[in-house]
Amino acid sequence: MKRIWLIRHGQSRSQSGEDDDVVDPELSELGKHQVRRLKAALQNDFFEIVLISPLRRAWQTFSMAQVHYGQAFFDSRIIESDWRIPDFYAGILPVITPAFGFPDQQNAWLIEVEERSKSLLADLSKRPEQSIALFGHWGIFNHLLQIFSGINTKDITIRAPMDNTAVSLLEIDNGQHIIRYWNDRSHVIDLLDS
Numbered sequence: 001m002k003r004i005w006l007i008r009h010g011q012s013r014s015q016s017g018e019d020d021d022v023v024d025p026e027l028s029e030l031g032k033h034q035v036r037r038l039k040a041a042l043q044n045d046f047f048e049i050v051l052i053s054p055l056r057r058a059w060q061t062f063s064m065a066q067v068h069y070g071q072a073f074f075d076s077r078i079i080e081s082d083w084r085i086p087d088f089y090a091g092i093l094p095v096i097t098p099a100f101g102f103p104d105q106q107n108a109w110l111i112e113v114e115e116r117s118k119s120l121l122a123d124l125s126k127r128p129e130q131s132i133a134l135f136g137h138w139g140i141f142n143h144l145l146q147i148f149s150g151i152n153t154k155d156i157t158i159r160a161p162m163d164n165t166a167v168s169l170l171e172i173d174n175g176q177h178i179i180r181y182w183n184d185r186s187h188v189i190d191l192l193d194s
Contacts, residue, residue: 002124002127002129003132004134005045005132006162006170007133007134009136010034011030011034013025013026023091023092024057025057030191035061038061046069047067050067051074051132051136053075053079053137054097058078069133072101077106077111081139081140081142089109113139118147142162163192166188
């Protein structure tokens, strides 16, 4: 059985109002505290492969969480949704990422979110690894959930929010798509806005 963990970043400085940068902000102090809780929640898990959004708040979350893993890759297919704003990411390109993961080979920054989601899910389904973690953003994870569930995004849109540092688990077992759980935030419930 293939297991795919979706792990949202901690609160960003943009979310806390400390920074006007909505495209690539850093983690806030509360976000860093949330990630320390995430680290404890994931301490017993091992991920054969980890894919990380090249945006700062996501790779800072991955770095601080200190998960146990085999290989890590930056993957621009899991950057945040572009919110249908043309050239949303053009102003920050090229993005430089830290050396703790293999560099992004996808160059998907300017590709529409639906296309990125389909490509990523198809690749994950084919990969030999059975334990995969994605460190990314709620918007892209929402699109992945729709594709994973077989929802035609042109006809219907669902909203399945994820709180900061929440964890969701998708499984693929003999071609069946299983949503094991969504938005587990039990490790930070007291650190979230109600």
